[in-house]
Amino acid sequence: MENLPFYISLVFGLTVLAAVFIFYSAANHSKTFLLIITLWIIVQSIVGLSGFYRDESTIPPRFSLLVFPPLVMIFLLFITKKGKIFIDSLSMKWLAFFHIVRIPVELVLFWLFLNKMVPGLMTFEGRNFDVLSGISAPMIYYFVFVKKIIGPKLLLVWNFICLGLLLNVVSIAVLSLPTPFQQFAFEQPNVALLEFPFVLLPSVLVPLVLFAHLTAIRRLLQKPTDIVTIQMP
Secondary structure: OOOOOHHHHHHHHHHHHHHHHHHHHHOOOOHHHHHHHHHHHHHHHHHHHOOHHHOOOOOOOOOHHHHHHHHHHHHHHHHOHHHHHHHHHOOHHHHHHHHHHHHHHHHHHHHHHHOOOOOHHHOOOOOOOOHHHHHHHHHHHHHHHHOOOOOHHHHHHHHHHHHHHHHHHHHHHHHOOOOOOOOOOOOOOOOHHHOOOOOHHHHHHHHHHHHHHHHHHHHHHHOHHHOOOOOOO
């Protein structure tokens, strides 16, 4: 990590801050959300800086402590009354715009690949097409929520496609980690996500992206006309 160019960590750090700010706006400036996400970032930053995640020979791998708590939180939000109220209060237009953060994330992954920290499979030169989600996000925001010429069906399809792209790169990343379960990239395993600040990708950014998609899909399946009203010519 000492030889890693500073701009990579800087861009990534700014991306995390931007993601938190946009999601904070989607959550109608919820102080509870801001407090929880801030504490989680602090905890994972401290643990990441300690080098705890570098040893992935354990079963279960220590990496699971990055992703399991956020997944439990998402699950609880979808099954509890207060969680559902929070989900239904989120701004759909901000949730759509939120996915623009996937563009700098993909740039960071590419830079990490060039510095031999992640395999090429995890970049847009390999099997990762997630950058398309980030590129399309502002267009979806504009045509659905500003111009209102695209309806809820297309928005729902877009969310499903982008969710699929997310799950694709997540599966590649997990199976490229230097753990007993590694399946890919033995010549260059995914070691970046075990180091600070990049531990915040699986522990913060990916869960927020996943939650944004699941929230949008749930609400579009329930009451699509309450979310998007097409502007007639």
